[in-house]
Amino acid sequence: MKSKKNILYSQKIAPYVFVFPFVITVLLFWIFPIINGVLLSFQDVLKDEWVALDNYKRLLSDKIFLKAVYNSTKYMIGTLILLIPFPMFFASLLNSKLMKKPGLFKSIYFIPALTSVVVAGTIFRLMFGEMETSLANQVIGIFGFGPIKWLKKEWTGYFALLLIACWRWTGVNILYFLAGIQSISTDIYEASAIDGASKWQQFTKITFPLVKPTTVYVLTISIYAGLSMFTESYMLWKGNNSPQNIGLTIVGYLYRQGIERRAMGYACAVGLILLIIVMIVNLIQLKVTGTFDKEER
Amino acid sequence: MKGQKNKDRLATVMMLILFIILAILIIIPIYTIFLASFKPGGDLLQYGLNLKIDFSRMSFDNYVLLFAGKHEYWRWFFNSIILTVITVVLTLIISAFVGYGFAAYDFKGKNVLFIVVLIILSIPLEVVMLPLYKQMSTWKLMDSYVAVVLPFLAHASTIFFFRQYLLGLPKSLIEAGRIDGATEYGIFVRLIIPIMKPAFAAMAILNGMNAWNNYLWPLLVIRSSDKYTLTLGLNTLINPYGDNYSLLVVGSFFSIIPIFILFVCFQQYFIEGMTAGAVKE
Numbered sequence: 001m002k003s004k005k006n007i008l009y010s011q012k013i014a015p016y017v018f019v020f021p022f023v024i025t026v027l028l029f030w031i032f033p034i035i036n037g038v039l040l041s042f043q044d045v046l047k048d049e050w051v052a053l054d055n056y057k058r059l060l061s062d063k064i065f066l067k068a069v070y071n072s073t074k075y076m077i078g079t080l081i082l083l084i085p086f087p088m089f090f091a092s093l094l095n096s097k098l099m100k101k102p103g104l105f106k107s108i109y110f111i112p113a114l115t116s117v118v119v120a121g122t123i124f125r126l127m128f129g130e131m132e133t134s135l136a137n138q139v140i141g142i143f144g145f146g147p148i149k150w151l152k153k154e155w156t157g158y159f160a161l162l163l164i165a166c167w168r169w170t171g172v173n174i175l176y177f178l179a180g181i182q183s184i185s186t187d188i189y190e191a192s193a194i195d196g197a198s199k200w201q202q203f204t205k206i207t208f209p210l211v212k213p214t215t216v217y218v219l220t221i222s223i224y225a226g227l228s229m230f231t232e233s234y235m236l237w238k239g240n241n242s243p244q245n246i247g248l249t250i251v252g253y254l255y256r257q258g259i260e261r262r263a264m265g266y267a268c269a270v271g272l273i274l275l276i277i278v279m280i281v282n283l284i285q286l287k288v289t290g291t292f293d294k295e296e297r
Numbered sequence: 298m299k300g301q302k303n304k305d306r307l308a309t310v311m312m313l314i315l316f317i318i319l320a321i322l323i324i325i326p327i328y329t330i331f332l333a334s335f336k337p338g339g340d341l342l343q344y345g346l347n348l349k350i351d352f353s354r355m356s357f358d359n360y361v362l363l364f365a366g367k368h369e370y371w372r373w374f375f376n377s378i379i380l381t382v383i384t385v386v387l388t389l390i391i392s393a394f395v396g397y398g399f400a401a402y403d404f405k406g407k408n409v410l411f412i413v414v415l416i417i418l419s420i421p422l423e424v425v426m427l428p429l430y431k432q433m434s435t436w437k438l439m440d441s442y443v444a445v446v447l448p449f450l451a452h453a454s455t456i457f458f459f460r461q462y463l464l465g466l467p468k469s470l471i472e473a474g475r476i477d478g479a480t481e482y483g484i485f486v487r488l489i490i491p492i493m494k495p496a497f498a499a500m501a502i503l504n505g506m507n508a509w510n511n512y513l514w515p516l517l518v519i520r521s522s523d524k525y526t527l528t529l530g531l532n533t534l535i536n537p538y539g540d541n542y543s544l545l546v547v548g549s550f551f552s553i554i555p556i557f558i559l560f561v562c563f564q565q566y567f568i569e570g571m572t573a574g575a576v577k578e
Contacts, residue, residue, distance in 0.1 A: 011402075014481035018398025019410060021391045025451035026413055030420075033428035040428060090319070098309045099316075107564055108320045111327065114556045116510035118528040119549040122535065123326045126333075126346035134345030135329060167326060170319075220419060228421035231512050238535055251423045258427045259517065267427050275424040282419050
């Protein structure tokens with residue numbers, strides 16, 4: 001009995017005990033489902049037969065699926081353009097010695113992240129209502145435009161989706177960049193100021209290159225979150241059906257096929273294609289930003 | 298010198314204006330729902346959300362409905378609290394345990410395992426969602442909180458954060474523990490956990506927020522309405538029948554409050570914790 005206890009307590013075995021919960025989680029809830037998903041994607045689950053690559057062939061010519069991929073990609077690119085440069089710039093301003101009460105602003109900007117997507121989506125759906133009195137139409141009314149059916153047209157719907165993303169994540173990304181900026185030694189800024197660098201030069205020549213680890217991190221999570229977005233669209237359009245599928249995302253399509261239509265095999269193929277897209281985009285991103293070169297340590 | 302001072306002051310004013318405008322834009326959506334919580338639910342359907350204040354149409358009726366009406370809101374609210382607390386406590390304990398394993402030891406297979414952590418960090422949960430859903434139903438875990446919580450207890454991003462946090466830990470601390478005769482687990486419990494408090498605070502808030510706001514996975518595995526979480530329940534109210542919209546608005550607004558209070562109390566801790574993690578990069 002005692003020797004058994006000693007083995008578990010030995011310095012050789014202990015690390016395996018520590019990581020055991022993770023190993024079991026990965027096996028049961030990641031590897032097993034992924035294998036299962038791959039197997040299911042070669043089946044027609046409703047008819048209970050193996051169909052080889054049929055699901056994938058069908059997907060590649062499925063116009064609605066391609067529309068969903070297009071929508072998700074468009075959304076991801078929009079969030080990258082809006083949610084990386086601006087928060088980085090705001091963070092560098094907030095970090096400036098000339099700024100008053102940066103803490104207060106940080107806290108205020110963080111508030112939207114506290115709301116659930118369900119609540120945020122509901123608020124934005126009602127703000128972007130079709131009636132003349134909804135906030136969005138009132139705002140464009142000030143500039144002399146008539147009411148718009150925001151959520152019935154592709155680009156205005158896209159705008160509403162991006163606005164939710166910006167509203168929820170600007171503050172969080174500012175916090176990430178602030179953390180990155182504050183880890184840069186102030187000596188560098190002081191030295192560059194003595195050399196006569198302008199604030200703008202400091203931002204482009206010092207801040208921008210030195211917060212790269214933060215940028216790569218934010219880039220990675222934004223790609224991931226953008227491509228797998230679902231709930232925002234589900235809330236904005238009060239369900240999974242938007243006019244001409246303008247709000248349909250890859251995960252929305254997965255949900256429609258797998259849960260609403262019970263075509264589990266087809267839906268699993270959608271999931272695996274999502275996985276492949278995310279992996280490829282992230283590999284390209286990590287390659288371009290040169291993260292691989294120094295990550296190996 | 299004086300010119301520089303004026304220039305600095307101008308810069309301060311410009312920045313303040315920029316950030317105040319940004320703050321107003323960010324507050325507006327919450328302000329509209331706050332206003333709407335005093336308006337009849339029907340108005341919302343008819344006029345949408347806006348900034349109009351018309352005291353003749355405003356009342357506390359929605360709040361009366363929220364606190365005294367016949368509905369399941371408080372049940373959902375309670376469920377969300379329970380689920381959030383369980384998730385946070387278990388996730389933190391388990392992830393800290395694993396994170397310490399990665400940070401404190403060198404062992405065979407460690408690098409491979411750590412790469413697995415990084416890979417999982419970049420796989421959307423939605424990829425495994427359907428097979429996982431099928432698995433839960435085979436295991437007869439459907440419609441239970443076990444199904445909601447269990448698959449994510451050893452949480453890759455939390456493990457990663459704890460590991461980063463503990464990397465800077467002086468090895469001499471562990472050695473000292475060993476010399477004092479503590480077991481490997483005793484060292485973790487008595488020496489490590491106490492110094493992890495800021496990291497726990499940061500991860501508690503992040504995981505708590507995620508659990509409180511979680512939607513898609515519970516939507517799949519929870520069936521009965523008495524087990525609904527707040528987000529699931531609120532979303533059933535978007536059908537415009539009866540007083541649903543009144544409850545939706547006041548309930549949505551109210552759902553922000555507990556997490557907001559937590560944020561106000563612990564924000565410094567939270568921001569510090571986040572900064573600590575990022576600096577170690």
